[in-house]
Amino acid sequence: LVEVRIPDDFWxxxxxxxxxxxxxxSGAQVSQGEVIAETLVEKATKDLLAPASGRLVIKVxxxxxxxxxDLVAVIE
Amino acid sequence: xxxxxxxxxxxxxxxxxxxxxxxxxxxxxxxxNRVCREGRPRAAxxxxxxxxxxxAREARMPGFAQASAAxxxxxxPVLVRESGGGAVILGPGVIVLSLxxxxxxxxxxxxxxxxxxxxxLRSVVEQALAPWNCRVAFGSVRSSYCDGRYxxxxxxxxxAGTAQRHRAGANHAVLAHAAVMVDCDVAEHLACIAxxxxxxxxxxxxxPASCLTVRDAAHGARFDDVWRSLESAVDQWxxxxxxxxxxxxxxxxxxxxxxxxxx
Numbered sequence: 001l002v003e004v005r006i007p008d009d010f011w012x013x014x015x016x017x018x019x020x021x022x023x024x025x026s027g028a029q030v031s032q033g034e035v036i037a038e039t040l041v042e043k044a045t046k047d048l049l050a051p052a053s054g055r056l057v058i059k060v061x062x063x064x065x066x067x068x069x070d071l072v073a074v075i076e
Numbered sequence: 077x078x079x080x081x082x083x084x085x086x087x088x089x090x091x092x093x094x095x096x097x098x099x100x101x102x103x104x105x106x107x108x109n110r111v112c113r114e115g116r117p118r119a120a121x122x123x124x125x126x127x128x129x130x131x132a133r134e135a136r137m138p139g140f141a142q143a144s145a146a147x148x149x150x151x152x153p154v155l156v157r158e159s160g161g162g163a164v165i166l167g168p169g170v171i172v173l174s175l176x177x178x179x180x181x182x183x184x185x186x187x188x189x190x191x192x193x194x195x196x197l198r199s200v201v202e203q204a205l206a207p208w209n210c211r212v213a214f215g216s217v218r219s220s221y222c223d224g225r226y227x228x229x230x231x232x233x234x235x236a237g238t239a240q241r242h243r244a245g246a247n248h249a250v251l252a253h254a255a256v257m258v259d260c261d262v263a264e265h266l267a268c269i270a271x272x273x274x275x276x277x278x279x280x281x282x283x284p285a286s287c288l289t290v291r292d293a294a295h296g297a298r299f300d301d302v303w304r305s306l307e308s309a310v311d312q313w314x315x316x317x318x319x320x321x322x323x324x325x326x327x328x329x330x331x332x333x334x335x336x337x338x339x
Binding site: 011021041042044045046049 | 158
């Protein structure tokens, strides 16, 4: 099981962002290094990459507020 | 009209005559891909034919397809961009600055890379408007369109919306872009955006007094002069970012016209 977290250097610690779009649905097979979601903070969008290959299990809904370091999904 | 080519390729794309907004979005995407691939900053200064540019979030709203069709029937096509924020109108009189920088590996853990992109836009625009004694500031502006902390403002009123798109690749590219309202009907723009958002089921109440154009602030400023000044400031930004005295400027002679564009 590999955790998918918002990388600490994605945005400043005091900011809250969101997952604006999940590219895949929960349960989909994803490959390491693939873009799995688009994040949004301060009108800046950034790609979130899969840290491993496997089955994606989404833990956070789009538009839900998150911070850098938060768990947003796992890959089984 | 001059066309200067230095080194392996052009760095600044300058397109004065209005292009299709879809072409402008594609140009930005190409620049981002090149920066990802090559690791050197790029930029564009361009003007589009009239269009409403929305975000992916707005495009997911239930009423989007119908609202888009209705607006397109009134000669305002609706396009989706990859950066954040909210809906903006592009068109004659609105100059788009697209700065694509590269985030170095040693900077990836540095704080505030997002701020740096917005600050590049602010400093470039402030330099360009210096001849008109305009002081450009950041700020959220209540009742303005596409609001955010990094709006570009003059005297507390918004004249440019800003947003960013980061893309990882061989290099980490950061597109920071601004739609600078130089000479356009602000009230009409806001009314159009409000109608569209309302049709999509989103709130869109704007106050025309929240915004202004460069011409409003810089009394007597001519569009062509502002264009050239913005182009020059972006060129200088590129020169610094390339770390060389050889700024690379490409104007497109086949499309270049300093005449005020027609809709």
